[in-house]
Amino acid sequence: MAAVQQAWVEHSAHVQPSVRATYFGARGKLMKDLTLEEGALVPVTPILRTGIVRTSGGLDRVEIDGYDAIVVYGLAFVFTKRVHRIFARFGTADLRAPGVTRLFSKACVEDIFRANLEQDICAKVLRQIRSVSQVPVLVHAKPFPPENEFHEYVEDERLKSADPDYLRQTMALFQEVARAVCAELDAELLWQDESTCSLPGYTRPEYCLQGLRWNPREAENETHMNKEFGWVVLRRLLERLDEISRGKVLAKMESDTTLIAAQ
Amino acid sequence: MKSPYDTLSPEKFWKSGAADTDPLTVAGLYTKKFPIAPQDRIATAGSCFAQHITRQFRDHKFTVMDLESPPHFMPDDLQRAYGFSLYSARYGNIYTVRHLLQLAQDAFARKVDASDVWLKDGRWYDAIRPSVDPRGFESVEEALANRRNHLTKVRAVFETMQVFFFTLGLTEAWTCRKTGRVYPVAPGIIAGDYDPELFEFRNFGFNDVYDDFFAFYRLIHEHNPEARFVLTVSPVPLTATASDNHVLVATTYSKSVLRSAAGALCAAFADIDYFPSYEIIASHWSKSAFFEPNMRSITPAGVAAVMRIFFAAHGVQSETGAEVATASSSGTHSVQASVDDLERERRRKERKRARREQRRSGKEVCDDLLLDTFAP
Numbered sequence: 001m002a003a004v005q006q007a008w009v010e011h012s013a014h015v016q017p018s019v020r021a022t023y024f025g026a027r028g029k030l031m032k033d034l035t036l037e038e039g040a041l042v043p044v045t046p047i048l049r050t051g052i053v054r055t056s057g058g059l060d061r062v063e064i065d066g067y068d069a070i071v072v073y074g075l076a077f078v079f080t081k082r083v084h085r086i087f088a089r090f091g092t093a094d095l096r097a098p099g100v101t102r103l104f105s106k107a108c109v110e111d112i113f114r115a116n117l118e119q120d121i122c123a124k125v126l127r128q129i130r131s132v133s134q135v136p137v138l139v140h141a142k143p144f145p146p147e148n149e150f151h152e153y154v155e156d157e158r159l160k161s162a163d164p165d166y167l168r169q170t171m172a173l174f175q176e177v178a179r180a181v182c183a184e185l186d187a188e189l190l191w192q193d194e195s196t197c198s199l200p201g202y203t204r205p206e207y208c209l210q211g212l213r214w215n216p217r218e219a220e221n222e223t224h225m226n227k228e229f230g231w232v233v234l235r236r237l238l239e240r241l242d243e244i245s246r247g248k249v250l251a252k253m254e255s256d257t258t259l260i261a262a263q
Numbered sequence: 264m265k266s267p268y269d270t271l272s273p274e275k276f277w278k279s280g281a282a283d284t285d286p287l288t289v290a291g292l293y294t295k296k297f298p299i300a301p302q303d304r305i306a307t308a309g310s311c312f313a314q315h316i317t318r319q320f321r322d323h324k325f326t327v328m329d330l331e332s333p334p335h336f337m338p339d340d341l342q343r344a345y346g347f348s349l350y351s352a353r354y355g356n357i358y359t360v361r362h363l364l365q366l367a368q369d370a371f372a373r374k375v376d377a378s379d380v381w382l383k384d385g386r387w388y389d390a391i392r393p394s395v396d397p398r399g400f401e402s403v404e405e406a407l408a409n410r411r412n413h414l415t416k417v418r419a420v421f422e423t424m425q426v427f428f429f430t431l432g433l434t435e436a437w438t439c440r441k442t443g444r445v446y447p448v449a450p451g452i453i454a455g456d457y458d459p460e461l462f463e464f465r466n467f468g469f470n471d472v473y474d475d476f477f478a479f480y481r482l483i484h485e486h487n488p489e490a491r492f493v494l495t496v497s498p499v500p501l502t503a504t505a506s507d508n509h510v511l512v513a514t515t516y517s518k519s520v521l522r523s524a525a526g527a528l529c530a531a532f533a534d535i536d537y538f539p540s541y542e543i544i545a546s547h548w549s550k551s552a553f554f555e556p557n558m559r560s561i562t563p564a565g566v567a568a569v570m571r572i573f574f575a576a577h578g579v580q581s582e583t584g585a586e587v588a589t590a591s592s593s594g595t596h597s598v599q600a601s602v603d604d605l606e607r608e609r610r611r612k613e614r615k616r617a618r619r620e621q622r623r624s625g626k627e628v629c630d631d632l633l634l635d636t637f638a639p
Binding site: 106 | 331335344396399409412413
């Protein structure tokens with residue numbers, strides 16, 4: 001999220017001056033402690049509140065109907081490891097890695113993905129928003145893990161030797177279900193731009209160098225993306241918001257946008 | 264004057280063996296034919312009551328085979344819905360011995376029959392286990408590929424199991440007139456359409472059940488000579504009957520046939536044992552205490568009581584810590600501790616355990632319960 005915010009600062013010329021963004025950020029797992037209170041998302045733990053206040057410039061609650069659109073960024077749906085672990089042992093009738101001897105139906109794997117997605121923090125936040133508001137919501141998936149983690153994530157030799165097309169298809173199956181889950185909550189899911197991916201489900205290593213963090217005291221690691229990545233994401237979000245608002249984001253019309261952040 | 268009853272032990276008489284005993288503490292009810300050790304590879308199958316038995320085996324650290332274990336990240340309720348973790352493979356409930364025989368024949372012959380795929384709302388269902396993929400398959404090919412794959416696992420179960428624990432459930436079944444294939448549920452219940460020209464009702468008799476199991480037994484021994492068998496009869500009544508009889512009469516017929524066939528098989532073969540779960544739960548002796556209010560489902564306490572007797576016979580103390588039934592292999596009647604406070608404590612723990620079990624395991628998956636939806 002810090003990468004997106006940095007891109008917002010550096011590329012403000014692309015956005016109408018009247019468009020404002022408020023960021024509410026904290027570590028993704030902490031976001032489970034958001035609760036709904038009188039139409040606002042409110043942190044219930046001190047550590048989450050600290051993050052929200054720091055990133056939003058002093059606000060300690062997200063007044064849902066106070067914004068023209070909400071972007072849920074970075075909370076959602078990075079199941080690369082889960083997808084790989086499932087497909088290391090199982091395949092479908094037309095999607096199976098070499099050496100995998102067990103089959104399940106496509107409906108079965110879809111239901112597994114769905115059950116996990118519906119338990120995701122992102123789905124919880126979306127349900128909270130939808131219980132009080134019909135504000136347009138964009139969901140941008142959390143960045144995929146760095147490509148060099150591929151061999152750590154893929155624990156099974158059968159998958160390591162699988163061709164990228166197989167990995168792409170397994171991820172596509174997952175992404176299709178995630179998109180449907182979001183759609184059922186009246187939210188639009190945007191996946192990480194393919195230009196930032198090499199192997200399916202992994203981020204190109206150059207986007208993981210000099211990753212930005214909200215809290216500079218956090219140790220540097222490759223799970224945080226850099227400002228170049230942030231700009232790819234932001235550009236995509238702005239373009240979509242501009243379409244939804246019929247030209248009010250990139251055109252000269254007033255609009256408020258809030259970004260809910262989690263890294 | 265002498266009579267052949269003079270020297271019989273107390274459990275041979277109704278008064279001392281049943282009327283004056285508590286179903287929870289009775290001894291001498293089951294005499295094992297052969298030992299089953301926790302490390303023996305046990306395969307389970309049968310009607311929905313067999314799911315309880317499978318869970319009990321697992322809870323007591325017996326080695327229940329599962330060659331189709333669930334994928335990672337699959338929640339428990341979804342596992343059950345997709346037939347994972349219920350038995351030793353994803354064959355779903357096997358209510359009739361004819362179905363069991365057919366499964367083994369298919370597995371060893373690697374036989375997959377395209378006519379066993381039924382349609383519903385544009386999706387395709389494996390008619391031999393229609394509830395195991397509750398949303399069906401995208402195509403006939405996907406259904407057949409999954410069935411083919413399933414049969415390889417079933418074959419492996421049958422080839423490597425050391426003990427096969429089978430619960431006989433029903434005598435009633437629906438079959439294909441043309442092929443003779445038998446289905447666990449009638450067409451039109453989960454998928455497919457009922458056409459009397461294509462399908463017929465069968466209510467198997469003693470000879471059918473006996474012969475089918477004997478054929479199964481021989482087939483298994485061709486591939487796995489060391490396999491031993493334990494039969495039991497499900498105490499769960501029929502949800503509905505397609506026979507001309509009242510459902511109560513049909514239930515009695517069905518259970519009587521199964522019970523007598525199981526008894527005859529047990530008497531004929533040294534490696535077939537019979538375990539009396541039916542008697543413990545369904546006879547008037549237990550005063551229906553182990554049935555839920557619908558007089559059909561079995562309470563967790565009932566299942567626990569049944570299996571405690573089984574485990575005690577095999578030298579495994581139940582989790583309650585009270586070995587209340589110690590039926591020995593010699594069949595001698597054992598006098599049980601009857602101290603009141605011990606019994607109260609045991610029952611308290613039993614209730615607690617039953618509640619825990621109910622929360623944890625949820626309801627068993629019973630295809631035939633769907634028949635209830637057709638009731639007036």
